[in-house]
Amino acid sequence: MGTIIRLSVGLVTTGSIAAWAVLNDRVDVYRFGGGRIIQLLDPENAHKFAVFAAKRGFAPRQQHSYSDWEGLQTQVWGRHFANPIGLAAGFDKHAEAIDGCLAMGFGFVEVGSVTPEPQPGNPKPRVFRLIKDRAV
Numbered sequence: 578m579g580t581i582i583r584l585s586v587g588l589v590t591t592g593s594i595a596a597w598a599v600l601n602d603r604v605d606v607y608r609f610g611g612g613r614i615i616q617l618l619d620p621e622n623a624h625k626f627a628v629f630a631a632k633r634g635f636a637p638r639q640q641h642s643y644s645d646w647e648g649l650q651t652q653v654w655g656r657h658f659a660n661p662i663g664l665a666a667g668f669d670k671h672a673e674a675i676d677g678c679l680a681m682g683f684g685f686v687e688v689g690s691v692t693p694e695p696q697p698g699n700p701k702p703r704v705f706r707l708i709k710d711r712a713v
Contacts, residue, residue, distance in 0.1 A: 620704035628669055631677030639682030651684065660684035670698075 615623045630636045649660040663685040664678050672688035679686055706712070 616706075620706055621701065624668075624704050628674050631669070631674035631681070634677055634680070636674075636677050636681055638680045649684075658684040663687060 615626065618626060627636070646660070651658045651661040660682070661684055662682075664681075664683045664687065666687040666689075669675065669678060669686070670689040675686055675688055678688075
């Protein structure tokens with residue numbers, strides 16, 4: 578029961594912070610307390626929440642047009658990218674948050690693949706935090 582309460586409080590608080598940030602053009606939700614709340618969730622649920630937020634437009638949005646910065650523009654195999662920073666496969670495995678991910682300012686977003694039947698995925702834990710390195 579304690580886990581359900583922690584998860585509920587974490588989701589409601591994080592959702593409230595995200596909504597406030599979006600409505601007030603605050604892109605650094607993590608710095609304004611959202612990161613500490615998200616850390617209450619286990620890494621798998623935090624990842625699901627991040628995809629949920631991106632899908633619904635609550636993820637941070639880029640504030641500058643990177644396409645204006647010519648030094649960042651990249652051309653690879655005849656494809657033009659506004660910048661060379663991309664979001665790797667694995668974040669949005671079901672391709673449900675493409676627009677939200679692109680709105681964050683990535684030059685490209687790699688999403689899930691198409692298979693004839695649903696795949697089970699890798700065994701858990703698949704996502705873990707490296708606290709000392711401030712990384713996931």
